Amino acid sequence: xxxxxxxxxxxxxxxxxxxxxxxxxxxxxxxxxxxxxxxxxxxxxxxxxxxxxxxxxxxxxxxxxxxxxxxxxxxxxxxxxxxxxxxxxxxxxxxxxxxxxxxxxxxxxxxxxxxxxxxxxxxxxxxxxxxxxxxxxxxxxxxxxxxxxxxxxxxxxxxxxxxxxxxxxxxxxxxxxxxxxxxxxxxxxxxxxxxxxxxxxxxxxxxxxxxxxxxxxxxxxxxxxxxxxxxxxxxxxxxxxxxxxxxxxxxxxxxxxxxxxxxxxxxxxxxxxxxxxxxxxxxxxxxxxxxxxxx
Numbered sequence: 001x002x003x004x005x006x007x008x009x010x011x012x013x014x015x016x017x018x019x020x021x022x023x024x025x026x027x028x029x030x031x032x033x034x035x036x037x038x039x040x041x042x043x044x045x046x047x048x049x050x051x052x053x054x055x056x057x058x059x060x061x062x063x064x065x066x067x068x069x070x071x072x073x074x075x076x077x078x079x080x081x082x083x084x085x086x087x088x089x090x091x092x093x094x095x096x097x098x099x100x101x102x103x104x105x106x107x108x109x110x111x112x113x114x115x116x117x118x119x120x121x122x123x124x125x126x127x128x129x130x131x132x133x134x135x136x137x138x139x140x141x142x143x144x145x146x147x148x149x150x151x152x153x154x155x156x157x158x159x160x161x162x163x164x165x166x167x168x169x170x171x172x173x174x175x176x177x178x179x180x181x182x183x184x185x186x187x188x189x190x191x192x193x194x195x196x197x198x199x200x201x202x203x204x205x206x207x208x209x210x211x212x213x214x215x216x217x218x219x220x221x222x223x224x225x226x227x228x229x230x231x232x233x234x235x236x237x238x239x240x241x242x243x244x245x246x247x248x249x250x251x252x253x254x255x256x257x258x259x260x261x262x263x264x265x266x267x268x269x270x271x272x273x274x275x276x277x278x279x280x281x282x283x284x285x286x287x288x289x290x291x292x293x294x295x
Contacts, residue, residue: 001028003148003180004076009048009058018044019055020204026149026180031171033191034184035285036201042184043081045201046151050078062148074102077142081154083134087127091118091137094126098144108144116140116170131158139170143179150174152183156190161222161273165261168194192281193274200288207288219257221249224270238263247272 004026011019018041026032036042047053049060051067060067062075085094095109113122118136126134135155142150152171156164171181171194185191191198200207225231226247235242240260241252251260257274264271 002026003028003063004049005059005061006049007059009045009055009060011044011048011053011055017204019048019058022058022204022206024199024206024208026182028148028180029175029178030197031175031181031183031195033195033198034182034201035188035191035198035281036184037289040201041204042201043153045206046078046153046182046184049151050076074145075148077145077147077150079138079142079150079152079155081157083131083138085126085134085137088125090125091122091129091140094137094141095122095144098141102145104144112140112144115143117166132160132163135159135163135167139167143174147179149180149182152181152185154185155183156185156187161271164190165271165274188281188285189275198281198284200285202289218243218253219251219260220245220273220275221251221260221264222272222274223247223249223264224272234267234269 002025006025007023009019009022010017022045034042034045044053048055048058049067051060051072060072062072065072065075067076092109092113095112096106098104099106099109113119116136116139118133118140121129121133122137126137129137135158139155142152155167159167168190171183174181183191183194197208223231224247225234228244228246231247231249232244235244235249238260240263241255242260243250249260249264251257261271261274
């Protein structure tokens with residue numbers, strides 16, 4: 001089922017065509033990665049969809065409701081790249097403010113607080129939050145209205161590995177509930193892990209492609225244990241198939257990666273990063289944008 005329709009969206013800055021007749025649809029539960037270098041128009045596209053930017057031509061609608069209609073924002077949420085938060089207010093104050101605007105029951109706030117996992121600090125002023133904590137609050141605000149579509153502009157910026165893993169898992173959970181997500185990020189590893197639907201933006205035009213991921217590529221989990229013997233003993237106890245490369249664990253493609261993470265976290269092992277082979281998307285990016293290796 002199509003939930004978001006964008007038709008002939010066109011915008012210029014002076015003589016520069018920032019968006020050239022961009023047209024696409026998003027279906028329920030679809031996660032789409034938006035890729036492009038700085039200045040390519042990714043943020044402008046998202047802001048234009050939300051009517052935060054004036055456009056010369058085009059229309060946007062969610063299930064037939066125009067973005068010129070205030071009801072549009074009941075179904076479409078935005079996670080901006082900048083933290084638009086009030087430092088002197090608590091996280092709970094922000095959630096109450098949004099809930100009051102949309103006439104939501106306060107029980108919805110508690111549901112979101114528990115879903116995102118911000119219970120321990122939601123009543124503290126935002127000025128005391130780390131960057132990751134502020135990002136979690138913004139995510140909580142973006143899902144409070146139970147939208148059909150969420151636009152995420154560089155949501156992984158500034159997140160540590162644990163927060164990155166948690167956000168990826170949250171995106172997967174939202175997708176499982178039928179929520180559509182358009183996510184822009186410079187981190188190709190993350191996009192390749194989240195979706196095979198990657199859209200490139202270049203010279204104001206949108207290029208769509210479904211990238212076939214190599215499912216035979218293992219994940220690589222970097223941990224904070226430098227003693228490879230100790231790490232090998234721990235992994236042997238897990239019963240999971242693996243290979244070690246110094247402090248990196250190479251998973252078996254046939255095994256659920258989350259089983260590895262669960263075992264490591266249960267045994268108090270700090271996770272530094274989780275990545276899958278980036279050759280597919282990285283090579284596509286280099287070819288599409290003409291990126292040449294530096295010597």
